[in-house]
Amino acid sequence: MTASVRRHLLVTSGDGPRECQRAVAQVLRRMKAEAKTSELRFSAEVSAPANGKDPSSALVTLSGSGVDRFADAWIGTIKWICKSPFRPHHKRQNWFIGVFEAESTELPQFDLDTGVLRVETFRSGGPGGQHQNTTDSGVRIKHLPSGLSAISTDERSQHRNREVALDRLRALFVLKREESYARDRSAQNRLHRQLERGNPVRIFKGEAFAEVANRTEKAARFLTAWRIRM
Numbered sequence: 001m002t003a004s005v006r007r008h009l010l011v012t013s014g015d016g017p018r019e020c021q022r023a024v025a026q027v028l029r030r031m032k033a034e035a036k037t038s039e040l041r042f043s044a045e046v047s048a049p050a051n052g053k054d055p056s057s058a059l060v061t062l063s064g065s066g067v068d069r070f071a072d073a074w075i076g077t078i079k080w081i082c083k084s085p086f087r088p089h090h091k092r093q094n095w096f097i098g099v100f101e102a103e104s105t106e107l108p109q110f111d112l113d114t115g116v117l118r119v120e121t122f123r124s125g126g127p128g129g130q131h132q133n134t135t136d137s138g139v140r141i142k143h144l145p146s147g148l149s150a151i152s153t154d155e156r157s158q159h160r161n162r163e164v165a166l167d168r169l170r171a172l173f174v175l176k177r178e179e180s181y182a183r184d185r186s187a188q189n190r191l192h193r194q195l196e197r198g199n200p201v202r203i204f205k206g207e208a209f210a211e212v213a214n215r216t217e218k219a220a221r222f223l224t225a226w227r228i229r230m
Contacts, residue, residue: 005063007071008102008171011044012057019087019095021054023080026209027097028058031074040064043164045150045171059102059175061167074099076201085207096200102174117169118142119162124153141165148172 011027013020028044035042041063046055062071078097084090124138139161142149150168152161203212 005065005067007062007067008174009060009062009071009074010057010100010102010175011060011097012100013097016095016097018054019080019082019084019092020097021056022085023078023095023097023204024056024058025054026080026204027074027078027099028055028060030204030209031060035062035070038064038066038070040067040070043168043171045168045175047175057175059171061171071101074201075101077199079200079203080209081203081205081212082207099201116144118144121158124161137161139165141169143169143173146173146176148176 011024011031013024016023028046032042032044042060044058044060046058048055076099078099080095080097081093082095083093118141120140120142121136122138122140123136137156137158138151138153139158140149140151141162148169150165150172152164152168154164155161204210205212
């Protein structure tokens with residue numbers, strides 16, 4: 001896998017209701033599954049759930065060979081056709097969320113030697129048997145001024161986990177910035193009107209979040225290649 005190619009995607013419900021937040025959670029699960037099949041590295045930093053379960057937005061970081069094709073198949077408006085799982089008598093069944101590019105050049109840079117970050121290591125466990133990780137390879141990095149922190153136990157080496165934790169910390173800063181912007185009510189309203197007017201790049205239906213046939217040609221080409229690999 002080529003880890004040098006990286007894309008950052010903002011998945012957001014705009015000012016959409018709880019149903020749109022559920023769609024965000026569903027898209028994240030779907031993205032993660034497709035990324036695994038495509039042998040891409042996937043991570044997602046999510047906003048604090050407003051309803052106790054589903055996030056209103058998330059910043060997804062993807063890397064690996066073929067990441068551009070994967071990301072391009074998701075960027076745009078996502079439509080979910082489903083009777084509300086929260087309001088049984090609600091007539092509306094069409095819910096919209098957005099997937100947007102977040103430029104990697106906007107991600108903040110941190111210097112581990114400035115004293116702004118606190119780095120902690122711990123034994124991360126890992127798979128059992130002879131492959132059990134017995135070293136302190138897990139890494140937690142905290143940005144002291146903001147209190148934001150990120151953890152990585154994904155890699156076997158402490159060095160790689162430090163890099164992954166730093167990437168996740170940067171992603172949290174971007175997500176926090178986007179959420180701050182979204183608190184502007186007029187910005188929220190503009191975003192959600194934009195989502196509802198846009199032609200959806202992918203359409204899903206029902207609580208099982210099954211994809212329907214009338215997707216854009218761009219997404220269709222990607223999914224055909226993805227399913228061939230399964």
